[in-house]
Amino acid sequence: MDLFDMSQERHRPLADKMRPKDFNEFFGQKHLLGKGKVLRNLIENDKITSMILQGPPSTGKTSLAHIISEKTNSKFVKLNSVSLTVKELRDTISKAKEDLKLYQKKTIVFIDEIHAMKSNVQMTLLPSVEEGTIVMIGATTESVMHEIIPPLASRCRIYTLKKLEEEEIKEIVQEALYNEQRGLGADDIKLDEDALNYLADISDGDIRDALGALETAYYSLDKEKNITLKLVKETYEQRLNNISTNDEYNLMSAFIKSMRGSQTDAALYWLARMLYSGVDPMYIARRIVVHSVEDVGMANPHALTIAMNAKDAVAFIGASEGRLPLAQAVVYICESPKSNSVYKAINSAMDFVKNNRAQEVPENIQQGSKSYKNPIDYPNSRMRYINDNVKLNFYKPQNSGTESKIFKKHYNQ
Structure with missing residues (x-):
């Protein structure tokens, strides 16, 4: 490793440095990658076929693709789904055909955020995936059924990754804290237990978010080498647009459950808290639309119309006055009979x-x-x-x- 590589390594984010290199370092997804599970066996036996990995952000989709690249005897090509053109894809497929014919070497093409790929580019993939010219691994946070063209989806195995549990988040954070080669272990940093618990809770299964907060807290230390709960909370106050020490997901959960329980005043309180804290009003409006069907449904079908009108009104008049149609929709849903x-x-x-x-x-x-x-x-x-x-x-x-x-x-x- 030369001086330039060493400089690059120092500036890599902690989350990237801690990316798992093999199954021993991979946390979560036991339903797919536990010993004896089908996907793990396929990878270890170098028998994988084209697949799409779907799941929430930071659940290990890209990391799993990198492990596959190390475990299989194949050429590994990573493509950018947003800028990928038909010509670039055809060139990749042509090279894969040549490698397969001349050297009997497969090509794995990894496409992150595959849902962003244009439909005509997705169509170009079909013959090579069907014939086995390439093995495609797509990764997406979106629904495969809605964002991937059906012919391509039908030619791939779909594997759903789940968000990490709190205990898994804690294990990874502690590994990053004590790992001397890739983590913060060389500096003998301490992390208070209540700070660790808070990190695991507020990150809501997003390990990249947790490691990012840990790294920010680490760089903000002066002479002391102890990361406290107060310091971690300050880190999240900046990230969550002044939501203080409250988790945005908890606020939304309280809001939704108050509407479901027909607790009008409580629902309005949580709505006000979120608006005051800077939560995107359109995000709130989308949740109201969902629950007008999920919790009110056929007991009062007009609730969906009210919720949709509120969403459109927020988009039309903006965030400040948008609180009024949002509040009206919340009151309507709370006071409506319920059916799921x-x-x-x-x-x-x-x-x-x-x-x-x-x-x-x-x-x-x-x-x-x-x-x-x-x-x-x-x-x-x-x-x-x-x-x-x-x-x-x-x-x-x-x-x-x-x-x-x-x-x-x-x-x-």
Whole structure:
């Protein structure tokens, strides 16, 4: 390593220095990478196929890709999804074909934030992924079903990574604290236990965030070598736009649960706290829209309209006066009857789709079917909407508000 490399190494962020190099250093994701698990076996046996890693930020997607690059006997190419062009991708695929033909060496193409890749570029990947010319590893924080074109997603295995638990965050932070080669161990820094607990809690599973806060606290030390809770809190006060010592996620959790519990004054208090602390009003508005369906739902379908109007009003009039439509939507949701039947129904349907084979569309409701009869015009017609051997019971109406009429209809009351 020359002087230039040493200078670069010193200026690398702590989170990057502590990136795991093998499975022994990799924390979390035991459901995928524990000993004997399918994905780990595929990696260790150098038998991986194209895959997409989806999950929250800082759960180890990029780190896992780097471990794969070290564990497999393949050429490893990293591409930028945002600026990637069809020409650049074709050049990469052409080189991969050449390496495979001349040297029998596979090429792994890693595409971080693959959801940002244009659809025409995604289409260019299809033949090479299907033929095995390249092994593609995509990483995304977004939903594969919504952001990746279906033909590409269907040719990849999808692995979902989970956010790290608090104890896992603590282990990694302590390793960074004591590691002399890559961490802060050479300086004999101490971290108070309550500061460690706070770091693990407020980072909400984001290890990059926790290590970033630790590094900032470390560089702010003067002569002392002890990182206290007070110092860590000051670090987060800067990051969270003056939310003081309160975690933004906890505020949002309190807000959501107050709306769900029909506690109007409490919900307004948490709304005011978040607005005063600088939380993005559009972020709040999106949560209100979600809970107008999740918690009110069919008991008062107008709640969704109110919530959407509030979101649009905030975008139109800005953050300051936007507090008014937000407050109105919050009061409306709090005072509405509640039902989570729609939330339960779609989750049940998604689970069924995930765990059962795909159902064929019955002939009488296929596009252009000659045997279809509109039930509005032919109320006594007997149409098949799902195969006869499939019994579905996702939607279970609740006896609440507007939905009580549906409840009585379903249960003959």
